[in-house]
Amino acid sequence: MMCPGCKADMAAATPYCPACFLTPVPRPQQDEAAPAAAEPPKPGGGSCLDPDCRHGGEAPPDGCRQCGIRVRAAAMALRFDWGPVAVGTDRPLVVGREDSPIADRLGEYTNISRRHAEIRCDGTTLTVVDLKSTNGTFINDERIEPGTPARARPGDRVRFAARLEALVTGDDR
Incomplete structure (x- = not known):
């Protein structure tokens, strides 16, 4: 089994990746008859080994229409006191005491709804939506309107209620 986001190996009984909070999927089997690529993927997000690649093996920002390679968006994360929590582009991160991958860490934060x-990522910025919480959600100490998406960029501080804070980072390190 593996994480579909970070490609980390995972035990079959693991319910989700501790870094990406994605459900594990079976690792694709490699065709043993096919020879392995002689060189590793090229830096910059491209891995096209076609000698006639018109992009020199490096995918342009919007991807290559011929080979289908896309540049992987930079990972975004919220850095809490206990460490970073990645926010993928494939599903939102819900912050709360129920139905949240970080709910087990919020026991001491009794004023969290x-x-x-809900935090969404488009690859370059995060969008924060307060889900009509009792004690509010703040970006850089400005309360956001419940139900209205608000942008948070790397370096911004997001506060949930009075004490739970996270720093928006441009990657998950």
Whole structure:
């Protein structure tokens, strides 16, 4: 089994990746008859080994229409006191005491709502939506309107209720 986001190996009984919070999928089997690529993927997100690649093996920002290679978006994360929590582009991160991959870390934060906020990522910025929480969600100490998406960029501080804070980072390190 493997994480579809970070490609980390995972035990079959693991319910989700501890870094990406994605459900594991079976690792694709490699065709043993096919020879392995002689060189590793090229830096910059491209891995096209076609000698006639018109992009020199490096995918342009919007991807290559011929080979289908896309540049992987930079990972975005929220850095909490306990460490970073990645926010993938494939599904939102719900912050709250229920139905949240970080719910087990929120025991001491009694003023966090069951479904406090939702965080989405487009690859370059995060969008924060307060889910009509009782005690509010803040970006750089400005309360955001419940139900209205608000942008958070790397370096911004997101606060949930009075004490739970996270720093928006441009990657998950």
